[in-house]
Amino acid sequence: MIEFHAPAADAPELALSPLHRAAMLTLQHLVETGPIGLTPNYAMKRYFVTWAAEAFQWPGYLPEDLYAINKVLNEHDFPPLYALHDLLLSAKLVRRRKGHLHITKFGKDLLAHPGSLWIALAQHLLLASGHDDMLDVEWVSVLSAVNVEAHEGVSQTDFCRRLMGVEEGDYHLRSLIYVHVLRPLCWLGLLHDAGESRSERFFTKTALWPVALTFEDQPPLPPVTRH
Known part of the structure; x- marks a missing residue:
């Protein structure tokens, strides 16, 4: 039997997760700055992608890595952000409304409980996401x-x-x-x-x-x- 445990809110080990850091920063941005604008195709607008690239400092996807192959950044040019967007939606931490991405009450609750946020991200990323038909992951x-x-x-x-x-x-x-x-x-x-x-x-x-x-x-x- 395998059990998942929510790390303590101040657990230094949480800093090892770039996904958790990016989720925290995105949810904080939604609370402090307001809803994130979306394109007609429901992608995050460039201003937020640009901000996220600098704020996340995601290993392997640092701003210099991204701008080495893109003059401007759209959401699909920053794969971790693209995955995070989908993950936040599937975990019901955010919702789309009137051309913007809004934080939900559940998202605000988990923002205040970082360990529980990590558990929610892990469960949806590993257990709820789809996989290629050639790879059945147990x-x-x-x-x-x-x-x-x-x-x-x-x-x-x-x-x-x-x-x-x-x-x-x-x-x-x-x-x-x-x-x-x-x-x-x-x-x-x-x-x-x-x-x-x-x-x-x-x-x-x-x-x-x-x-x-x-x-x-x-x-x-x-x-x-x-x-």
């Missing part, structure tokens, strides 16, 4: 496997082979596992991508992992030796 099994495989660190290649039986040359399935399994866990702050390049991804569990997750049906894992 999160109980996946998280149990990650708990063991990433205890001392695991490469993407080894993880894909051990968990899904995916060979190194099957780039499509490797990409799906990264997008739907490994990247969400990194965005939640549960895993850290210590690889030096996209072709050499190496994942380790973060300090947030034992704070937020317990595995009652697994024996205790040995202490991790760091060199």
Whole structure:
């Protein structure tokens, strides 16, 4: 059995989650500045995307990274913001009304309780989001496997082979596992991508992992030796 736990509101481990930080900043912006304007296609308007890129400081999507390939930023040019927008809607933390994005009462409540906000984000990102038809994710099994495989660190290649039986040359399935399994866990702050390049991804569990997750049906894992 796996249990999710809400970290304490002042838990320093929450800072390891770029998704949690971005959600907090977005909800605070809605409270302090007001509704966010939307385009006719329901995307966040450029002024907010520009602000978010600077405010979030999202690893791998820093402003200099984004502007290196875009002269101006639209929501789809900033993938984490695009995902966050959908996540906030699905978790009912925000709603669309009259061409703007508004914070809900539930969103205001969770803004005051950061640990509970992290739980809501985790549940909707991992359990309520859709997946590619070729990748059926059973999160109980996946998280149990990650708990063991990433205890001392695991490469993407080894993880894909051990968990899904995916060979190194099957780039499509490797990409799906990264997008739907490994990247969400990194965005939640549960895993850290210590690889030096996209072709050499190496994942380790973060300090947030034992704070937020317990595995009652697994024996205790040995202490991790760091060199």
